[in-house]
Amino acid sequence: MSFPLLTATAALPALGAVATAAVPAARRTAAKWLALVVSLATLALAITVLIRFDPGGDRYQLTESHAWIADFGVRYELGVDGIAVALLALTALLIPFIILAGWNDADPLETGSRRWRPTQGFFALILAVEAMVVISFEATDVFLFYIFFEAMLIPMYFLIGGFGDRAHEHGEAAASTQRSYAAVKFLLYNLVGGLIMLAAVIGLYVVAGNFSLQEIAQARANGSLHMVTGTERWLFLGFFFAFAVKAPLWPLHTWLPNAMQESTAPVAVLITAVVDKVGTFAMLRFCLQLFPEASKWATPVILVLALISIVYGALLAVGQRDIKRLVAYASISHFGFIVMGIFAMTSQGQSGATLYMVNHGISTAALMLVAGFLISRRGSRLIADYGGVQKVAPVLAGTFLIGGLATLSLPGLAPFVSEFLVLVGTFTRYPVIGVIATFGIVLAALYTLVLYQRTMTGPVKPEVSAMPDLRVRELVVVGPLIVLLILLGVYPKPVTDIVDPAVRQTMSDVHTTDPKPEVEAAK
Amino acid sequence: MDNLIALLIAAPLLGAAVLLVGGRRLDAVGHWIGTLLSTTSFVLGLVLFAGLLGKDAENRTLTQHLWTWIPVGGFQADVTFRLDQLSMTFVLLITGVGSLIHLYSVGYMEHDERRRRFFGYLNLFLAAMLLLVLADNYLLLYVGWEGVGLASYLLIGFWQHKPSAATAAKKAFLVNRVGDMGLSIAIMLMFTTFGSFAFGPVLSHTGDTSEGRLTAIGLMLLLAACGKSAQVPLQSWLGDAMEGPTPVSALIHAATMVTAGVYLIVRSGAIFNAAPDAQLAVTVVGAVTLIFGAIVGCAKDDIKKALAGSTMSQIGYMVLAAGLGPIGYVFAIMHLVTHGFFKAGLFLGAGSVMHGMNDEVDMRKYGALRTYMPITFVTFGLGYLAIIGFPFLSGFYSKDAIIEAAFAKGGTQGWILGGVALLGAAITAFYMTRVMLMTFFGEKRWQPDAQGHEPHPHESPKTMTIPMIVLAVGSVFAGFFFHLGDRFLHWLEPVTGHSEGDSPIGATTITGATLVCLVVGVGIAWARYGRKPVPVVAPRGSLLTRAARRDLLQDDFNHVVLVRGGEHLTRSLVYVDHTLVDGVVNGTAAGVGGLSGRLRRVQNGFARSYAVSMFGGAALLVAATLLMRAV
Amino acid sequence: MNPVNYLYLAALLFTIGATGVLIRRNAIVVFMCVELMLNACNLAFVVFSRMHGNLDGQIIAFFTMVVAAAEVVVGLAIIVSLFRTRHSASVDDASLMKL
């Protein structure tokens, strides 16, 4: 038996989490370094996966399969396709930056009991989330996926509720109340989604008798597993609901602004750039493969919801007074694009959506982490509290601008490629929706530039006049992300090459092909 | 030689990267690096130009494939460059005028502590514009297109500490984005229609599809062009863009940015040729903007804004010409080139004046500057003569050709368009004469600036005057040079195609009419501003004047409808999100909580009531069981 | 006499006992009502035993008595300790815990 690479990729951060949590209270710095080293090692493993993955090979590669809970028809089955590899790499890539960015976010303010170890906890939780996200991307067993899809809520919940920005306009008590509100909201939304999915998972078992994605998909494809139309639709809705909460799709989105607003910037990045991706990823992998007919049936409604998300998220982003909330609503808009791309059922749309997940992860990380650096300097999240920052901290302002430009999908930066692909992919099948979605790019420019203008330009406010520019650690965080944004914007081919075969497979699962261009069709 | 094309772009791009990433270490030499790399690009352009001239007219298209950019299914975007006569023309204009502006900026920005960054942005601007004109497909063009938007954003807002500059920059970007939306929809339409968006497949298959689709594509391209070229209704950013340093205005108005729209329309000629409705829309937009810009130019007291109005109007000419189809394409480009010379010269001159006048921009506070700044006066004067179409200067040839082409459109349309073009010529003469008179003639109306410094007008340093002189030479001779033996026509014809229209009136008559308009315009201006002293405080003016001062109320319209409306919309959506979307969930939670509170009271602590509940439950259980049997 | 009538009697006694539990306040009385219900059951057992012609029912009756006796022991202990603490045997007084 070959080395279980995929298991190792998930197990390493899991063990790292335990080890980090076990570091004694006084050795905070050791815990940080340990977490960083583990995350880097995980990245190395993820890169190994990336290298060993052959885009032209089997659909699922590096597969592992072991008996687990035979009684539930559950196997421990791992395997990655191109889409999963891309997202796996993204996750492994972002975690070291998140850890580095949050280096000092969890230093204890006052000592509680002797055993109170928030720093260790913070980094352990981040690694735990990484482990669970990684295994969700790898799982080819629906049940296995579900378990980690749900379980990752717990560490996330503690990260949101337990760690927040230092300063708060209404004092620590109010901050703590709002934090726990945000954490509870996050958990309840996702838990409700997850429980509804649980009902569907059980239903799937009743219908299919096992949870193997490959087996079910195959049985569906060759007709040996017939689902009654109504059943398929209900099951699809159960799955989709959970993913739509996670993604999040309008109108199930309201937990995201709260969660991102109250958590520290690295955690906010973790939510939107890493954890939420599981939702959209799962739509692509599970909804479409398991329930192709129902997916097609639901497409119009989902596209409209996605469209609403795009426009609504962007408009609300314009109306925000809080930097993080603004980024959160922007993310909602972007998730609208991703969902739209997935359900446009064209290869451009789905490749674009996958690429979008990767790019959005990087761009949001860049923007949000810089915003976090900014917020930690001034101790306020309110846009109105800033002004003229570029004068005193030009590098910070510059990186913030690049992050913002990536968010508004400036050509030359990575998100443009994916956004355009999604738009084209949607347009070829649903021109009207594609055109309306294009309005999103104007709104994106509006909220980004308004944010930049209000915080970075204009006369220097007295409170920011002594603001230091980015430190070396912070530059190390932002620099590589920006380089990646440019690289993937100029040369996304390596990623599309990996993703493309998987998307084509998915398309054939759903029995669709790209619409032919008019001229070619005429010939 | 093909491989040099990429270097054209690479040189300024490298400059931008080095200058922006390099940091303070490069402060001392940054401006020279920038100028050098821009000039390098110009030299490369000349080399390529020489190479092209050495080939047959039919084989003057070079392509360079660098790498496959986005390959997804049928969607294939390549990074491929295409250098033909049309792009060559632009390359030379962009790098030539651009390099001169770089040189000029060395002096103009000397005292700005962020000069290095300014040059970085300038280089970025050139690179983006070169990418735009060299791209072989619309998507790559789009990259340059938005790159230009970004660079203009950075440059217009260069003095970010001024809120007005930051706002103007944002506005420019946003309005441009609206146009960009058009371009991206156009690309999507092309993809669904032709399965490609490279110039070759798209432009050679226009005959295979319906006119309706082509019209849609054309209109979307027009929307894009309106954004970049500041055509009505997306012209509003141009005036505000004057917040940027003057070299930036020169660059935007002469060599880059606003010309992009004209390039796009001319480049997509094949589509417009097959979609007459779209063409008509182009001409209408051009004609309206022509007059609109001219009127605005008449009312502005800010020298740069007056020039901005003029740009709008002149681009209107070009768009009008481009809308005329093959009759006009060549002349549109020709006017674009000559305009590049004289408008750059005018702006640099204006910058020179401001440089000497403590950055004062209000022409009412100028006057009698001709003796203090002789070089500026002469170069500005030559540019002035060129733009009003003074015979045998460059503007004369290009504008005259457009007016002829407009008449040649034929029918009522021809008369209307020709008439508008003529009227525009007259107004141009009026407002440019006004600018000239208010700035260089009359009495001194100088005022101390906000800090109380009296202005001491003086001639600008050599780095500034040399570019002005060079541009003045271009303004004088370029038109004649192009016109001689229809050189320009023959040069461009293989790309754009050309057809002679049959004008209802003779060419000589039109030229005569143009000259009459010119004299009338100059005369009225002289009567109003040359003979009488110019008041320092602007008179209230007529309704039209007041409207024109406010950009014909378009900003007010935008403010009321878009800004206010948008604010209301977002605010109400924030409310909706909070109360409705969130409220439903919170309401459900509260409902369950309330139910819980009520049910809780059943548990009243009395054992006997518990027993009642049990007894009742037992009774129900029994009854239900019996009932089940009965049913 | 038809043994079924004894069944009716048993049911009646049971109902009376149950009603007593529901309406009486004194814990001892309540408890006695429970005992009455048990005895109603006993009656039923015996009647059924008689009707079926086997002895099971009668044997059960004995068991029930033993169980009832045990219940009395436990019950009285609890009730008495409650009474000594509160000086009241009202079940309604014992309502510290609610909601």
Added chain:
Amino acid sequence: MSATAVHSLWTTAADPISKIDTPKIEYGQLAPTLIVLGAALAGVLVEAFVPRRSRYYAQVFVSVVSLCAAFAAVVALAANGYGTTKAHIAAMGAIAVDGPSLFLQGTILLAGLVGLFTFAERRLDPEAHGNRVDSFAAQAASVPGSDSEKAAVRAGFTTTEVFPLLLFAIAGMLVFPSANDLLTLFVALEVFSLPLYLLCALARRKRLMSQEAAVKYFLLGAFASAFTLFGIALLYGYAGSMSYGRIAQVVDGTVTGVDPALAGTMGNDALLLIGSAMIVMGLLFKVGAVPFHMWTPDVYQGAPTPVTGFMAAATKVAAFGALLRLLYVVLPGLRWDWRPVMWAVAVITMLGGAIVAITQTDIKRLLAYSSIAHAGFILAGVIATSKDGVSSVLFYLAGYSFVTIGAFAVVTLVRDAGGEATHLSKWAGLGRRSPLVAAVFAVFLLAFAGIPLTSGFAGKFAVFKAAADGGAAPLVVVGVISSAIAAFFYIRVIVLMFFSEPRPEGPTVAVPSPLTMAAIGVGVAVTLVLGVAPQYFLDLANQASVFVR
């Protein structure tokens, strides 16, 4: 009825007496019960003869040894195939030795053992006059606050009787799910109920509440027993037998239960239906299903916490075992009648428990309502009427009981001057003061909430799967909804512990002896093992899911 018929009744009734055989008792197969019962009696003797000073140790020793021995006996029986191939009915039809009984007996014994640890804990309360004290009253007979009580405390009295009481209760519970006739069922019910009534009254602190709990539990319990008994009488009247197998046959119609002569009056389904409904009601009372649940919160709150933990776990196991056997062995022929009714009960139990729990402010009451909701979930598995249903319920009960005991054990640790600090507001910021205790409690809460990787999830999944397979999909949906509601209050507690600022006058967390630590540790271990690698236990439950008839 003719006179001869009546006469023949008399004579035939008299005959069998002469034929009474010596009862054949399979002592080996009843060993678990007998060991515990014997130990309980030994405990009584210990109480009588061992000096006060060493009674505690003697009692703990006897109890631990007996429970371990009984568990070993269960394991031995199972290993010898009594759970599967050799399953049969022992003790002349009174006791069924089969898979479900052995599984549940094993569970009860382990739960009892862990519960015993919490009973024996003597380090939590501060020492009174140099004597270590446990959670039970110094002298139950003394009036709270009286001089005699003070004297008893001063003298270092402890109520070591709790150990034999516990053993008696366990013995009853062992019999309850394996009872194979109605009489045994009733006797077992009383045998385990009576000691529990007493145990409830024995709290050291808050004795008023403890006594009140006992009174309520006792009166309502007796009331419910009476119903059960009447139900038994009716069923006996219907079938003419107490034996499960015999009644089932009568229900199926394979045997006529009644003399044809009596059929007109007696062979009446009304007897069957009313009788079984009343028995089921008695069992539903024990499991705490709505609307028979109202004793649960009060008793759980008032009883000494170790007792609550034990009771919540073991009673539920025993009662569900009995319910399963009753419904699956005796009344399968009636399932079209009882299924809809049980559907309704399950639905209102799940929803009722979850909804009312939301607004609770006392941690013990909260857990009580949570146990009600869980009873609803388990009922969903019961309703499946399939082998899967049985095994899922068995699995759920095994997982649930350890979580419950563990959770209540944690509750005993959080104390202030008045003993256990059970008001939720006092738990604020516990995560800051004692991260470990809070984390452990959070694990239990997450298991209650059914978060994956805990036993709660595996159990819930098993039960819902069985229900969905059995055609009860709507029940699954309701279950999911009430899970969501339930999640809300579990999360509320977690929020309180971790995200609220600790109060300055907040409670302290006592450091327990290894006994409670073991109880909590076992709880956590079982929760995680059953959550992560449940297959072995699912197999076990699967093998054990066939009832003998």
